[in-house]
Amino acid sequence: MADxxxxxxxxxxxxxxxxxxxxxxxxxxxxxxxxxLKGLEQGEAGxxxxxxxxxxxxxxxxxxVGCMICGKTGLTTLKRHLATAHEMKPGQYRKRFNIPQDQPLAATNYVEKKRQIALDRGLGNNLAKARAAKKTKAKKAKK
Structure with a gap:
């Protein structure tokens, strides 16, 4: 047997x-x-x-962010790493390690930067305008 x-x-x-x-x-x-391996050889249960x-x-x-499965660090987001390296979806990862839903699987600064870009482009305002337009259109269709 090998050493x-x-x-x-x-x-x-x-x-x-x-x-x-x-x-x-x-x-x-x-x-x-x-x-x-030593524990297994001595009959201890892992x-x-x-x-x-x-x-x-x-x-x-x-x-x-780092992967809690393999220990790889230096990632900006975990989604692609989980899919390619571990064939796992973010929901499965969250469940396995009891990570709350409000915890992003990305670096905090990256999330904040993306949030600021969205605000600068007015994406939140555009969404509110689109919802309001859809609502008024639905009201007109009912009449």
């Missing part, structure tokens, strides 16, 4: 081939995988629920 360290290294290499990781991330991942790779505080920052 546990070799197995752990092989597993981490496979993971690192699809996920960008720093050298510290690699070492921490090797330690975690090794500990898991955790049924996987712990998130990042805490919510680490995952949601002003300038970036």
């Amino acid at each position: 546990l360290l070799e197995l752990a290294t092989d597993i981490v290499i496979a993971h690192a081939s699809t996920t960008e990781m720093t050298s510290d991330d690699l070492m921490n991942e090797i330690k975690a995988v090794y500990a898991t 955790d049924v629920t996987a712990k998130p790779a990042l805490t919510r505080r680490q995952a949601f920052k002003k300038d970036e």
Whole structure:
């Protein structure tokens, strides 16, 4: 049987081939995988629920968001990453990690910037005008 360290290294290499990781991330991942393999070898039951790779505080920052599944950071939004890397929808992600609906899955500064652009373009006003026009049109149609 292969040495546990070799197995752990092989597993981490496979993971690192699809996920960008720093050298510290690699070492921490090797330690975690090794500990898991050692526990399995000794007959200990592993955790049924996987712990998130990042805490919510680490995952949601002003300038970036991180994935709580794989630990990848430096993202502006999570939607595409979740779809491509984990084949998961935002609702499933929120449910898995108990993230409230009012918590955006994007960097705070990015959300605020997009909000300000929308306000500058008058999108909120245009929506209100369109709704009012639709309402008056519906009233005229009833008469």
